[in-house]
Amino acid sequence: MSSFMLAIDQGTTSTRAVIYDVAGESIASGQKEHRQIFAHPGWVEHDATEIWNNTRAAVGLALAQANLTRHHIAGVGITNQRETTVVWNKLTGEPLAPAIVWQDTRTQGFVATHEADGLATVIKDITGLPLTTYFSVSKLAWILENVPEARELANSGAALFGTIDSWLLWNLTGGPDGGVHATDVTNASRTGLMDIYSCQWSTEICSELNIPLSMLPEIKTSSGHSGICHDDQLLRDTPITGILGDQQAATFGQAVFTPGAAKNTYGTGCFLNLVTGNEPVTSSEGLLTTVAYQLEGQPPVYGLEGSVAVAGSLVQWLRDNLGIISTSAEVEELAASVPDNGGVYFVPAFSGLFAPYWRPEARGAIQGLTRFVTKAHIARAALESTAYQVYDVVASVQTERGEDTGALKELRVDGGMCVNDGLMQFQADVLNLDVIRPKNVETTSLGAAYAAGLAIGFWDNLEALQSLWKEERRFTPNMDADHRKELLGRWNRAVGNTVGWLEPLA
Ligand SMILES: Nc1ncnc2c1ncn2[C@@H]1O[C@H](COP(=O)(O)OP(=O)(O)O)[C@@H](O)[C@H]1O
Numbered sequence: 458m459s460s461f462m463l464a465i466d467q468g469t470t471s472t473r474a475v476i477y478d479v480a481g482e483s484i485a486s487g488q489k490e491h492r493q494i495f496a497h498p499g500w501v502e503h504d505a506t507e508i509w510n511n512t513r514a515a516v517g518l519a520l521a522q523a524n525l526t527r528h529h530i531a532g533v534g535i536t537n538q539r540e541t542t543v544v545w546n547k548l549t550g551e552p553l554a555p556a557i558v559w560q561d562t563r564t565q566g567f568v569a570t571h572e573a574d575g576l577a578t579v580i581k582d583i584t585g586l587p588l589t590t591y592f593s594v595s596k597l598a599w600i601l602e603n604v605p606e607a608r609e610l611a612n613s614g615a616a617l618f619g620t621i622d623s624w625l626l627w628n629l630t631g632g633p634d635g636g637v638h639a640t641d642v643t644n645a646s647r648t649g650l651m652d653i654y655s656c657q658w659s660t661e662i663c664s665e666l667n668i669p670l671s672m673l674p675e676i677k678t679s680s681g682h683s684g685i686c687h688d689d690q691l692l693r694d695t696p697i698t699g700i701l702g703d704q705q706a707a708t709f710g711q712a713v714f715t716p717g718a719a720k721n722t723y724g725t726g727c728f729l730n731l732v733t734g735n736e737p738v739t740s741s742e743g744l745l746t747t748v749a750y751q752l753e754g755q756p757p758v759y760g761l762e763g764s765v766a767v768a769g770s771l772v773q774w775l776r777d778n779l780g781i782i783s784t785s786a787e788v789e790e791l792a793a794s795v796p797d798n799g800g801v802y803f804v805p806a807f808s809g810l811f812a813p814y815w816r817p818e819a820r821g822a823i824q825g826l827t828r829f830v831t832k833a834h835i836a837r838a839a840l841e842s843t844a845y846q847v848y849d850v851v852a853s854v855q856t857e858r859g860e861d862t863g864a865l866k867e868l869r870v871d872g873g874m875c876v877n878d879g880l881m882q883f884q885a886d887v888l889n890l891d892v893i894r895p896k897n898v899e900t901t902s903l904g905a906a907y908a909a910g911l912a913i914g915f916w917d918n919l920e921a922l923q924s925l926w927k928e929e930r931r932f933t934p935n936m937d938a939d940h941r942k943e944l945l946g947r948w949n950r951a952v953g954n955t956v957g958w959l960e961p962l963a
């Protein structure tokens with residue numbers, strides 16, 4: 458009777474529920490967008506209650522579309538935008554404040570203070586992450602310091618912290634009525650609070666920042682039993698057996714399991730994930746040390762990540778803030794209406810620059826403007842900026858790995874933006890590598906379904922999952938080396954001009 462897996466994919470812009478069959482084919486889905494709240498420059502917030510309501514609605518839509526009930530669902534997997542920080546009252550279930558989204562830069566002061574006092578170095582050594590505004594730690598510290606009653610509730614044990622997976626798991630399993638307060642090791646590895654070697658919360662960092670351990674969720678494996686949907690849920694009695702951060706889920710969904718293999722996901726942001734093995738590898742090239750996945754009863758598998766903050770969200774910005782396109786897909790036609798970028802370079806440092814630069818004080822710029830330039834050149838430069846940012850991350854990976862340890866020979870891609878053929882060809886051209894797109898580009902939800910399905914024997918093992926992966930199209934490089942050099946040289950100069958923008962004027 459239970460012949461399907463259901464994945465909840467809670468992303469930065471929307472929440473999806475996707476139902477998969479045993480062949481890894483999506484048979485139905487439901488999707489709901491949520492509001493992006495920009496209260497001040499640099500702030501990005503979500504309403505956690507809206508996200509929870511959307512999750513339930515998306516599950517209902519998917520079940521209805523498939524004409525199925527909970528009895529047909531063998532297990533649930535959760536995947537989520539990572540780092541985004543929710544603190545809620547465990548007695549009422551109410552969030553104490555809007556969720557602070559991973560893109561939010563309000564905690565720059567916290568970062569500067571702890572760079573100066575040396576805590577940033579301690580955090581980097583323990584967690585594998587640089588101290589930037591991106592990770593949960595500074596967001597949680599901000600809430601404890603600035604939200605009325607947060608400190609008091611936290612000290613009394615009544616406030617809980619979680620990334621979005623924890624928030625959804627707690628609500629799905631009963632909320633104030635005995636909800637499970639847990640996360641998985643991949644999400645925990647993005648908080649800036651987890652010891653990357655022991656995969657436990659760092660008591661040293663928590664004590665330095667006065668964060669009560671009682672408010673942190675239990676860290677579980679990515680594939681394994683996490684809880685059972687509560688009686689008041691549409692999915693009641695259905696087990697939740699997989700949790701992964703969305704980039705780790707996309708890696709899993711691309712069947713990228715073994716050391717040296719990598720994928721690149723083009724969504725709101727863009728994230729390259731490389732699997733490295735059972736020991737954490739630290740990077741001197743601006744890549745993050747992170748956990749790729751952990752199966753039940755097995756040691757964690759680590760990875761390196763190159764995180765780019767702005768990719769698809771720049772297309773949304775062209776649509777919503779400039780109004781030069783009316784749908785994201787229209788950017789393809791507009792960009793293709795001109796033969797090149799007309800000399801325009803767009804550095805979308807809206808949240809500072811992430812990998813490999815980690816410059817929170819950088820801000821965005823459109824450069825190379827002349828009266829010749831049209832909105833089509835701006836659209837083209839916006840798309841090209843994603844490919845250049847990925848180039849910078851891949852260059853770091855290649856330097857880090859070196860030829861002998863296995864530099865990347867090709868790149869598997871996925872995510873909502875990779876349906877853009879022009880962008881994928883340009884990506885192959887600037888990387889000078891084959892870019893390979895699978896049949897299912899919604900690998901994030903697929904990865905969560907895989908992790909949850911493995912735990913209950915819906916799929917047998919990683920090899921079975923590997924056999925489900927299918928190539929749809931391969932983009933091969935077709936650009937003259939001198940031309941590539943010229944484009945990348947201009948891009949480097951443009952990036953250099955955005956760095957330091959917020960620094961005080963002399
Ligand atoms: N044809 C297209 N060309 C470029 N970008 C696109 C295209 N279609 C969608 N996008 C962008 O892809 C992103 C959606 O990707 P998705 O993987 O669903 O994101 P997320 O999981 O981060 O919410 C949006 O930011 C959208 O602007």
Ligand SMILES: O=P(O)(O)OC[C@H](O)CO
Pocket residue numbers: 467468469470537538539540559702703704724725726727
């Ligand atoms: O919502 P996405 O898919 O852009 O992913 C967000 C990332 O998890 C942020 O680290």
